[in-house]
Amino acid sequence: MKTLVAYYSLKGHTKFVAETIANELGADLYEIKPQKKYSMLTALMASKSQIKKSVSPPIEEPNIEMNKYQEIIIGTPVWWGSFAPPVRSFVRKQDLSRKPVKLFCTYANNKGSAIENLKNFIGDRNIKSTKEFKIGGKGAKSLANDSNLDKEIRNWVKRK
Numbered sequence: 001m002k003t004l005v006a007y008y009s010l011k012g013h014t015k016f017v018a019e020t021i022a023n024e025l026g027a028d029l030y031e032i033k034p035q036k037k038y039s040m041l042t043a044l045m046a047s048k049s050q051i052k053k054s055v056s057p058p059i060e061e062p063n064i065e066m067n068k069y070q071e072i073i074i075g076t077p078v079w080w081g082s083f084a085p086p087v088r089s090f091v092r093k094q095d096l097s098r099k100p101v102k103l104f105c106t107y108a109n110n111k112g113s114a115i116e117n118l119k120n121f122i123g124d125r126n127i128k129s130t131k132e133f134k135i136g137g138k139g140a141k142s143l144a145n146d147s148n149l150d151k152e153i154r155n156w157v158k159r160k
Contacts, residue, residue, distance in 0.1 A: 002068055003027035007075035008034075008086040010043055013106040013135045016143045017153055018075045021104075024157045027073070032090045033060040043079060051082045056089040066094055071128075073102045074118070081112025083121075091122055100128040104156070106135050131156045 005022040008031070009015035015031070022029040035058040038047070050057060066072075074091070076083040083105065101122060105114045111132045119127050133152065135143065143149060 001070040003071040003073060004030060004064065004066075004069040005073045005075065006030040006032060006064075006090060008032040008077070008084050008090070009075075009106075010038055010040070010077060010084070013143065014075045014077045017104060017106055017133055017149075018073075020150065020153045021073060021075075021157055024154055028069070030062065030064055032062075032086050034058065034086045034089075035060060038086075047085055048080050050085040051080050054088070055085055056092050057085050059086050059089040059093075062090065062093055064094075066099075069099065071100050071102070072096060073104070074122075075104045075106070076114060076118065078105050078107035078110070078112055078114040081110065081114065083114045083118045087118065088121065091118075096122055096126055099126065101126045102129040102131075103127060104131045104133060106133045108135055108137055129156070129159070 003025050005018050005027050007014050007018035018029060074087065076087040103115055103118055105111065115130045115132060
């Protein structure tokens with residue numbers, strides 16, 4: 001079964017988890033990229049308003065042949081208790097109605113309702129599995145040495 005792991009990552013945490021999942025599954029990896037890159041300040045300030053208003057910021061046009069994938073895994077960081085606005089933009093551009101979808105998020109302190117909000121946005125009936133990965137205050141580079149996180153990711157992937 002061909003799988004696509006699509007993710008948005010600002011600080012590299014979600015990217016690390018997405019890459020680990022893709023490597024474990026032999027899946028294709030796709031990074032969701034906003035046309036206007038977020039800085040830490042914009043992520044803190046503008047994204048709060050975007051989330052509240054359900055804004056879909058412009059993203060680079062996905063060049064993905066979705067029909068060749070039987071499964072889609074979508075990853076997002078938690079921003080203001082929800083999923084990152086670029087993920088909303090990606091989902092709006094895709095027809096996920098006939099595909100099993102798995103979701104994951106990364107968070108430092110509070111997972112909020114990110115997964116629940118994303119499930120509702122996509123349509124709960126398509127969601128086959130979800131996972132919240134607590135990253136804590138770790139830098140993205142130190143994640144590679146976190147054997148507990150690595151084990152948690154691999155265990156979730158194995159539960160297909």
